[in-house]
Amino acid sequence: MVVTTLEFVHCLAVFFCRHGKLERAEVLFQRVLSGNKALGNEVSVLAVMNNFGNLYREQKRLDKAEEMYQCVLDGWKRRLGIDHVSTLGVINNLGVIFQDQGKLKKAKEMYLQSLAGYQRTHGQDHLSMLDTISNIGEVYIIEGKVKDAIKMYTQARAGYERKLGPDHERPKGSPAKYRS
Structure with a gap:
């Protein structure tokens, strides 16, 4: 190459x-x-x-x-x-920005849009989709919806374990929150 x-x-x-x-x-x-x-x-x-x-x-x-x-x-x-992995990643990234700005409703809308696209086209264990599920969990924590957050985190953890194994660690400098 x-x-x-x-x-x-x-x-x-x-x-x-x-x-x-x-x-x-x-x-x-x-x-x-x-x-x-x-x-x-x-x-x-x-x-x-x-x-x-x-x-x-x-x-x-x-x-x-x-x-x-x-x-x-x-x-x-x-x-x-709309359903290409690059497009969905940017939708997720916009969610992260909205979350960082305190615009939780807009953040959740972006995350849910990204999640729906991944589910339609990339299956249940696409790593970026799992990151988006985790991001939704973060919004629920901020909103005080602990049960909903636990549900999202549990779903993301199960997917990461299926995809990467139970002992996998994310490398330093590779946050779950957004994708390049």
Whole structure:
């Protein structure tokens, strides 16, 4: 497989983002975004914009993250459709942003939309779907709906155990809350 310079720089930016080097990541993401725009590569532009959303979330720039994810969502819906795993991941990411902003009703709407899409097209144990179920549980905890939260967490745990085994640990720097 041939890796282009822009792909390598994008991977490096993701690495820096995951390891807390956010300023370095931002500079590299901007370089990759500009390069892909110049090449007219919409798919790569959307992927970089999604990672900008992740970066902005880490920087607590939630309005910018929301704006970025919304642009990506519009693009993925147009290019891939509503039930593609990339589209569903961005819907989940918007839920995370809304949750971080305290907009629990909107967060739950996004999570439920993402969950329904995963259930329709990707089966019961898709890892991103399980993350979404866990995110719904978090909203229920915040709302004080402990029984509903336990139900969601139990469902997610059972799926993780089926998919990954009972002793699997998520690697550091890989939060369950959102997907790249």
